[in-house]
Amino acid sequence: MRTEKILIPSILVISLLLFAFLSPKLTPFDISEQNLMIAKNAPSLSHIMGTDIYGRDMFSRVIAAGRISVFSALAVVLLMSITGVIVGLFCGYLGGIADTVLMRVSDIFLAFPGLVLAIAAAGLFQNGMFGAIIALASVGWPRYARLARGLVLSTKTSTYINAARLSGSNTVQIVFTEILPNIIGQIAVTASLDIGTSLMELSALSFLGLGATPPTPEWGSMINEGRSLLQIAPWITLSPGVAIFITVSIFNIFGEALRDYYNI
Amino acid sequence: MNDILIIKNLTKQFKGEKKPSIENINFNLKSGRCLGVVGESGSGKSTLARAVTGLIPITSGEIIFDNNCISRFSPARYKKIYKDLQMIFQLPRESFNPVRSLGESIVLNLKNFGFNGDLKNQAVSLLKRCGLDSTFYNKYPGEVSGGECQRAAIARAIASSPKLLICDEATSALDMIVQRKIISLLNELKEELGMAILFICHDISLVHHMCDDVAVMKDGHIVEKDVTSRIIHHPDNEYTKALIEASNMY
Numbered sequence: 001m002r003t004e005k006i007l008i009p010s011i012l013v014i015s016l017l018l019f020a021f022l023s024p025k026l027t028p029f030d031i032s033e034q035n036l037m038i039a040k041n042a043p044s045l046s047h048i049m050g051t052d053i054y055g056r057d058m059f060s061r062v063i064a065a066g067r068i069s070v071f072s073a074l075a076v077v078l079l080m081s082i083t084g085v086i087v088g089l090f091c092g093y094l095g096g097i098a099d100t101v102l103m104r105v106s107d108i109f110l111a112f113p114g115l116v117l118a119i120a121a122a123g124l125f126q127n128g129m130f131g132a133i134i135a136l137a138s139v140g141w142p143r144y145a146r147l148a149r150g151l152v153l154s155t156k157t158s159t160y161i162n163a164a165r166l167s168g169s170n171t172v173q174i175v176f177t178e179i180l181p182n183i184i185g186q187i188a189v190t191a192s193l194d195i196g197t198s199l200m201e202l203s204a205l206s207f208l209g210l211g212a213t214p215p216t217p218e219w220g221s222m223i224n225e226g227r228s229l230l231q232i233a234p235w236i237t238l239s240p241g242v243a244i245f246i247t248v249s250i251f252n253i254f255g256e257a258l259r260d261y262y263n264i
Numbered sequence: 265m266n267d268i269l270i271i272k273n274l275t276k277q278f279k280g281e282k283k284p285s286i287e288n289i290n291f292n293l294k295s296g297r298c299l300g301v302v303g304e305s306g307s308g309k310s311t312l313a314r315a316v317t318g319l320i321p322i323t324s325g326e327i328i329f330d331n332n333c334i335s336r337f338s339p340a341r342y343k344k345i346y347k348d349l350q351m352i353f354q355l356p357r358e359s360f361n362p363v364r365s366l367g368e369s370i371v372l373n374l375k376n377f378g379f380n381g382d383l384k385n386q387a388v389s390l391l392k393r394c395g396l397d398s399t400f401y402n403k404y405p406g407e408v409s410g411g412e413c414q415r416a417a418i419a420r421a422i423a424s425s426p427k428l429l430i431c432d433e434a435t436s437a438l439d440m441i442v443q444r445k446i447i448s449l450l451n452e453l454k455e456e457l458g459m460a461i462l463f464i465c466h467d468i469s470l471v472h473h474m475c476d477d478v479a480v481m482k483d484g485h486i487v488e489k490d491v492t493s494r495i496i497h498h499p500d501n502e503y504t505k506a507l508i509e510a511s512n513m514y
Contacts, residue, residue: 162351
């Protein structure tokens with residue numbers, strides 16, 4: 001029953017990832033081909049999501065933007081979860097001065113609103129989408145460090161950890177082969193629920209001009225492009241908005257299913 | 265027979281505690297002998313076991329194991345002696361990583377202690393020696409009974425043929441029949457491998473069946489220590505007498 005519940009969300013996520021990966025090959029029109037004669041055209045049979053201010057096919061651009069938007073969000077989550085979990089694992093297991101210092105650093109990060117800090121960091125990096133990914137990951141790792149540390153603290157006094165020490169396992173072995181497999185479920189659930197949030201934050205940075213730069217199609221920057229035309233050509237803003245909504249919903253459904261699967 | 269374990273004035277006081285959990289503990293354990301440590305809950309038996317194995321740092325005193333003073337060893341140096349010093353815990357299921365099969369846990373032990381060759385076969389042989397067939401290699405701790413899990417824990421502990429095996433309430437969580445079977449298995453292994461056993465238990469009747477010598481602990485101190493028959497039949501200490509009476513041995 002548990003496996004059945006996660007089956008459909010998993011199929012949805014795999015399909016989405018496959019779609020995002022193959023998206024540049026699935027576009028019916030060239031994403032950079034401009035035709036001012038058909039600029040700002042409303043959705044029709046030939047252009048089902050209409051066209052933008054340069055006459056580019058919105059449907060093709062929304063599909064093509066899927067790859068950069070989805071995989072950038074995944075990169076943010078991977079980067080911040082791996083960094084945070086490694087920090088949290090060692091802080092929790094070893095304790096001492098390194099634990100105190102790193103946890104105070106994470107407290108400082110957690111004291112500010114994440115997106116505000118990310119905007120500042122992205123402005124500092126000035127490197128397009130790559131800079132935005134680094135910015136979000138650099139402000140997001142402390143939550144994972146805190147989570148992993150807490151889980152390690154509740155696990156490290158377990159009898160099987162003492163048994164592992166008596167089995168001659170060293171610190172690295174204990175942390176990665178004894179503790180990590182037992183806490184990975186909770187971390188995976190948090191990470192899967194964070195993919196949607198990261199996607200929205202990346203879109204927000206791009207919307208503000210701190211992420212992907214034109215003419216690269218990215219959902220956040222596409223919303224920004226259509227912002228001034230919201231009243232006369234709402235499809236330019238709504239099309240990428242719908243894409244964000246669907247993608248975030250799929251990842252959230254998957255995260256919820258994963259949480260039920262691990263019984264967390 | 266030489267002393268495999270010598271404990272001199274061993275004291276452990278936890279932070280924030282007003283008095284030590286164990287204080288001025290002294291005893292010797294000879295190779296091939298079994299010393300029982302009995303006492304009520306909270307008397308310091310498990311603290312003694314964890315101190316000897318280096319799982320907790322001691323406050324003062326000396327622990328000499330196999331002619332090495334190990335009381336101030338770092339965790340890295342302790343790792344080297346674990347091949348000869350093993351422990352079985354009270355709750356067998358909790359002593360195994362829930363995401364690893366029983367066989368894989370034994371293989372990990374063999375690998376860490378430098379054993380080569382077909383480790384899976386060696387693990388299966390160890391399981392068989394402890395009365396479990398080869399199907400238990402792939403079973404997880406949650407899939408077997410407490411007694412079977414404790415047998416697997418014994419198989420893991422004897423994998424490196426240790427010189428000293430510490431059994432910390434190893435039979436307490438098991439029913440009476442399984443307790444007897446585990447005791448007889450431990451006795452067989454003691455004879456076969458020539459290892460010393462530090463048998464920590466709250467039930468003096470089990471110690472009577474298992475141990476050559478007995479040390480009785482109360483409030484962190486050893487109140488009486490001698491050969492088992494003398495302690496059981498002619499106890500000097502009032503607390504020992506009370507323990508024997510409470511055990512319904514006669």
